[in-house]
Amino acid sequence: MAAEILLQHLLVNAPDPDEPLPLSNQPATLYGVTLSLLVVSCVFVAIRIWVRFRVMHEPGWDDFLVVLAAICNVSATACLLRSIKYGLGHHYLYIGIQNMGDYQKLFWVMNSVYIMETAIIKMSLLVQYLRIFKAGTMRWICLSMLGIVTAWGITYSFLSWFPCFPVQAFWDRLSYPNAKCYGFGFDFNDIESFVALFTSHTALNMVFDFTIFLTPMVLFTRPKLLRKNVLALAGIFAIGSVVVMISVWRLHSIVVHRAATQPYIDFTWWAPHALLLSCLEIDLAIMVASMPVFWPVMESSFSAIFVTHEVHITEHRRLEDDDELYELEEGKVAERKMSIRKGSLKSDSGNSREELTREPSNERKVEGVSDHYKDPYNIAQVDPFGVEATAGVIGVETNAHSTAEKPKWRGYE
Known part of the structure; x- marks a missing residue:
């Protein structure tokens, strides 16, 4: 109906x-x-x-x-x-x-x-x-x-x-x-x-x-x-x-x-x-x-x-026992270079194993060179973002700015 x-x-x-x-x-x-x-x-x-x-x-x-x-x-x-x-x-x-x-x-x-x-x-x-x-x-x-x-x-x-x-x-x-x-x-x-x-x-x-x-x-x-x-x-x-x-x-x-x-x-x-x-x-x-x-x-x-990193590199001179290394005005740098060149890492036979392993060959092992490659100061110069540089080793300063997100709300009481 x-x-x-x-x-x-x-x-x-x-x-x-x-x-x-x-x-x-x-x-x-x-x-x-x-x-x-x-x-x-x-x-x-x-x-x-x-x-x-x-x-x-x-x-x-x-x-x-x-x-x-x-x-x-x-x-x-x-x-x-x-x-x-x-x-x-x-x-x-x-x-x-x-x-x-x-x-x-x-x-x-x-x-x-x-x-x-x-x-x-x-x-x-x-x-x-x-x-x-x-x-x-x-x-x-x-x-x-x-x-x-x-x-x-x-x-x-x-x-x-x-x-x-x-x-x-x-x-x-x-x-x-x-x-x-x-x-x-x-x-x-x-x-x-x-x-x-x-x-x-x-x-x-x-x-x-x-x-x-x-x-x-x-x-x-x-x-x-x-x-x-x-x-x-x-x-x-x-x-x-x-x-x-x-x-x-x-x-x-x-x-x-x-x-x-x-x-x-x-x-x-x-x-x-x-x-x-x-x-x-x-x-x-x-x-x-x-x-x-x-x-x-x-x-x-x-x-x-879109993050931007700003890196500031500054130079800090480090004096060793041979402080004549940085005395440019007296022309002793050239003498130092000549002495290092004579003790070159490359052997006369062309063996470059020391270049890959950072160890000098037995024939041409120069005193202090191996330690030179392991020195934190030198490593910091090569890798300014490495642990040695960021840990405060003198030589490199970095200042990186980013827009990383800050923590969100954790709760409201």
Whole structure:
């Protein structure tokens, strides 16, 4: 009976079949927006997981929840794009009875998965905050919010996965005329509960988004906060603000069209606008959850690529027993060179083993030459970055400046 009443209502309020498609209803818009953002969000998640497992070696429940949210996001997007074939974007009255059932089935999966992932991504962010807030009031606030969001997600997920008893009645009312449908199940005799459930979920989703993305801003109050950390927090807050604004926009769309029932019931015609906003919200939320994990590592990599080392070399003369070595003004350097040349390391036979081993041959072993090669002072002259140079041996001074990353936050109490 309910299905027949719905069809009668659709016929009485029949829309213009030649009405041009709005921009949000066009397949090119649906494919372009959803697929591009889906690819970017999946790349963010992949980089996050690689950093946690391969670089930081500290995977946690927040990573598992982000991956789960990404899987749900892929599933919901696939259902959305598949539903285009069955009439999404066109008037519900003209898509045909068979397409109505197929669309309703896809919408059932899509809506249920969306409700799940909105809760999962918020849970991931809160668990991620627990890595920062090790103790104190902020930790208890995060734990309390985690419990509330979890209960909210479980409740609305149950209502969306079981909108009718039996569930098949959601997409096949004609076969189950005596089925009990409520809330998301859309009972034509109780449209108000259908609209109220959609509106309440969207409103609570907006409130939780605002609260969760505002929570880490307490880190701005920390003394001596590094400038780059301030910029990182500001960037995360900016993207989080966009997510909140999209939530507000989606709430406005649902209120104006009363969950696709105003000015007349037309599920496939009014739904694309809200569905696009849902995809935008989830994709950006996944990006916001992933950026704080991999961005510090990428920043360090960029710093290593563009790092600049400044080396200052100074000369320090070291006087030995034969201090005439440096008395250039008396011309004794030339005499010293001649005496060393006579005791050359190379043998007359051309044997250069001593050049490779730093040991003079037995035929031409010169006293003091072997020690000369092992002298830390001389080694420091050859290798200004070696242990002898950096350990303070007189002869070479180095001063290397780099932009190595300073330690991140270790916790907040």
